[in-house]
Amino acid sequence: MLKLIAFRIAQAIPVMLVVAVLTFLLMHLLPGDPATIIAGDQADQASIDQIRRDLGLDRPVPVQLWHWIVNLAQGDFGRSLMLNQAVADAVKERLPVTLSLAMLAFAITLPFGIAFGVIAAVWRDTWVDSAVMILALVGVSVPNFWIAILSVILFSVTLGWLPSAGYVPLHDSFSGWLASLIQPAVVLALFQIGYLARMTRSAMLDVLDQDYIRTARAKGVAVNTIIVKHAFRNTLMQVVTVAGYILSLLIGGSVVIEQIFALPGIGRLLVQAIMARDYPVVQGTMLLLGFAFVFINILIDLIYAYVDPRVRYD
Amino acid sequence: MLQIENLSVDFRVDSGWISSVTDVSFTLGPRASLGIVGESGSGKSVTALSVLRLHAARNTRMRGRIMFDGQDLLTLPERRMREIRGRDIAMIFQDPMHSLNPVLTIGDQIGETLRIHQKLDAAAAQKAAIGLLDMVRIPDAARRVTDYPHQLSGGMRQRVMIAMAIACRPRLLIADEPTTALDVTVQAQILDLLRDLREEIGMSVILISHDLGLVAEFAERVLVMYAGELVEEAPSLTMFARPAHPYSEGLLKAIPSADEDVGRLYAIPGRIPDPGRRPPGCNFAPRCPLVQPACTAAPPPLATMEPGHLIRCPVRLAAMETTG
Ligand SMILES: Nc1ncnc2c1ncn2[C@@H]1O[C@H](COP(=O)(O)OP(=O)(O)O)[C@@H](O)[C@H]1O
Ligand code: SF4
Ligand SMILES: [Mg+2]
Numbered sequence A: 001m002l003k004l005i006a007f008r009i010a011q012a013i014p015v016m017l018v019v020a021v022l023t024f025l026l027m028h029l030l031p032g033d034p035a036t037i038i039a040g041d042q043a044d045q046a047s048i049d050q051i052r053r054d055l056g057l058d059r060p061v062p063v064q065l066w067h068w069i070v071n072l073a074q075g076d077f078g079r080s081l082m083l084n085q086a087v088a089d090a091v092k093e094r095l096p097v098t099l100s101l102a103m104l105a106f107a108i109t110l111p112f113g114i115a116f117g118v119i120a121a122v123w124r125d126t127w128v129d130s131a132v133m134i135l136a137l138v139g140v141s142v143p144n145f146w147i148a149i150l151s152v153i154l155f156s157v158t159l160g161w162l163p164s165a166g167y168v169p170l171h172d173s174f175s176g177w178l179a180s181l182i183q184p185a186v187v188l189a190l191f192q193i194g195y196l197a198r199m200t201r202s203a204m205l206d207v208l209d210q211d212y213i214r215t216a217r218a219k220g221v222a223v224n225t226i227i228v229k230h231a232f233r234n235t236l237m238q239v240v241t242v243a244g245y246i247l248s249l250l251i252g253g254s255v256v257i258e259q260i261f262a263l264p265g266i267g268r269l270l271v272q273a274i275m276a277r278d279y280p281v282v283q284g285t286m287l288l289l290g291f292a293f294v295f296i297n298i299l300i301d302l303i304y305a306y307v308d309p310r311v312r313y314d
Numbered sequence B: 001m002l003q004i005e006n007l008s009v010d011f012r013v014d015s016g017w018i019s020s021v022t023d024v025s026f027t028l029g030p031r032a033s034l035g036i037v038g039e040s041g042s043g044k045s046v047t048a049l050s051v052l053r054l055h056a057a058r059n060t061r062m063r064g065r066i067m068f069d070g071q072d073l074l075t076l077p078e079r080r081m082r083e084i085r086g087r088d089i090a091m092i093f094q095d096p097m098h099s100l101n102p103v104l105t106i107g108d109q110i111g112e113t114l115r116i117h118q119k120l121d122a123a124a125a126q127k128a129a130i131g132l133l134d135m136v137r138i139p140d141a142a143r144r145v146t147d148y149p150h151q152l153s154g155g156m157r158q159r160v161m162i163a164m165a166i167a168c169r170p171r172l173l174i175a176d177e178p179t180t181a182l183d184v185t186v187q188a189q190i191l192d193l194l195r196d197l198r199e200e201i202g203m204s205v206i207l208i209s210h211d212l213g214l215v216a217e218f219a220e221r222v223l224v225m226y227a228g229e230l231v232e233e234a235p236s237l238t239m240f241a242r243p244a245h246p247y248s249e250g251l252l253k254a255i256p257s258a259d260e261d262v263g264r265l266y267a268i269p270g271r272i273p274d275p276g277r278r279p280p281g282c283n284f285a286p287r288c289p290l291v292q293p294a295c296t297a298a299p300p301p302l303a304t305m306e307p308g309h310l311i312r313c314p315v316r317l318a319a320m321e322t323t324g
Helices: A002-029 A034-039 A045-055 A061-073 A087-122 A127-141 A144-158 A174-208 A211-219 A223-260 A266-275 A279-307 B044-051 B078-084 B106-117 B122-135 B154-166 B184-201 B212-218 B236-241 B246-253 B314-323
Strands: B002-013 B016-028 B033-037 B060-068 B089-092 B172-176 B204-209 B221-226 B229-235 B303-306 B309-311
Touching (some): A002 A061, A034 A045, A087 A174, A087 A266, A087 A279, A127 A174, A144 A174, A144 A223, A174 A223, A211 A223, A211 B089, A211 B106, A211 B154, A223 A266, A266 A279, B002 B044, B016 B044, B016 B060, B016 B229, B033 B044, B033 B212, B044 B089, B044 B172, B044 B204, B089 B154, B106 B154, B122 B154, B154 B184, B172 B184, B184 B204, B212 B221, B212 B236, B212 B246, B221 B236, B221 B246, B229 B236, B229 B246, B236 B246, B303 B314
Parallel strands (some): B033 B221, B172 B204
Antiparallel strands (some): B002 B016, B002 B060, B221 B229, B229 B309
8 A cells, every 4th residue: 555655756756747837838928028028118128137147047048947846846936926925825825725625625525425326326317316416417517607606696795694705714714614614615516416416327327237236135135224335435536536536626716716816825826916917926836736636636546446346456 | 846837028219119039927935946938038037037126127128927925016116026035036147257246356256145145244245145155166266255356257257257156045046148159168068057946945947048958968858949039948858859839849959069160060041030030920930941821920938748748839749630
């Protein structure tokens, strides 16, 4: 097991390097000159050139890339142009918001998505199945932002139950934290619940048709035990894969949701930084997101090994 | 002990209901052995699964009666049926690769039967599982018990299936093509094991196979099925020496013998009709070397040729009577 972990992390290093290089190149291919924007409308060419020299933008791209990577390796993500702050600090401040949002949405998605999928599969071809699948379809077809707006109109404006914007840190007040996040988290989760339910259902149907389920029935195993012990455990591989993918989607989805609910998270930072051509911040946050995806994938592989003896013993 | 009366099984498919098994009747006493043969698709598995009521209820229709110890299994509530499964009647299947749960240890899967029916706790069930692995002659049982199915060979997995089936010493074991997926030497070992266990436990065994030779050697009596119907029933010796139905004759000729070139193996020409595509009159008529015009007019009845020997072929029956 330890060997597997070490191996997967070693494998991830080149992947992360590629992520870093791609992030850097992407930023330098985007139109717009940071120096011009920083200098402001009134600036003359001389001061723009000066800023460019200060930032090192006058050097060839490969040299800039090299410096960036060398600094990264030493834990230095650079300084933000718009915030007068180290990128690492700016990210560190906002990370809890995005993590809270994504994790809360994930915690809502998992039980509901799995339960709906299993229920639909067990009652396949009945009205229960149809009802769950129609709901799931609605969940995946209606755009996030639209649900968000409807939800704000209902729960914040009309009923006044929940704040429509803003974030309360967890260490200030738990109920405030939850109130500030529950609405965006549910909105974010709706799509994923529908998606997870559909995937779980099809995985479950597949397993329920397997010979070993018939064997269990032939032994006299009760239906509930068959579903939980014999069938669901065999769908875990697929459920874990989908769950990992969903976690990635949730992180991506928070970028949009943070805009709508004015949550000061990574997503908002990224959008602001792109607007301001604050390339150190853009690079830093993109890199962080990329690392998050790589990390999630390692996690999935490790969970595989845990749930499936065939992987574990290889 | 087991008495099947006019069992018919229909399945719902896209185009409606199709009749898979039609009007099957037979009986089986305690400590008896019965073989069921027929080509693939003749309805053997469907008949066997009906006894344990393992068909998916939502698209299956069963008629007739399956009497076991004086009660009709077809009308038993599901809860009572569950008590019978694995305790009184057990079953093993054709494909040992896929019949075991890949994420559970074999000890867990064998012990589960005992935990359900004899309310053993986990430790006792594990100990009993080791004993059962010994009984099916798996070496080093105490170590093997924590293995997962993928760590075992096909023959070993079938032994595990057997251990699981006999855990509660059932009175009836249904073995549906238990050796079809295994190679020849392993086949013989598994059949030997089943023979010994039948003796040891005193259970009845229904052995299902497409190989008439294998079945006739194992069982006291043999049923031949074709297109969902019984076409012949006879003691094994009779079936082996002088089968009466043209289809049984074909099956007998198709048995590979040791001195024969495998490449020149005999096969009955044509293939078995699918349910819903069966011809009028005798199901076997399109492939039968003895077919008469009358054969396609009306479905032939199953008739007694001599005590204990039934066939569904009026042509052969008449011929036998005239020759004495
Ligand atoms: N669940 C099912 N749904 C529809 N048709 C079925 C089903 N199970 C079996 N059949 C059909 O019933 C016939 C008999 O099948 P089976 O009993 O499995 O044959 P075998 O003698 O090879 O065991 C086949 O034509 C098969 O296609
Ligand atoms: S009834 Fe006719 S077609 Fe059918 S098996 Fe007998 S001879 Fe052949
Ligand atoms: Mg079969």
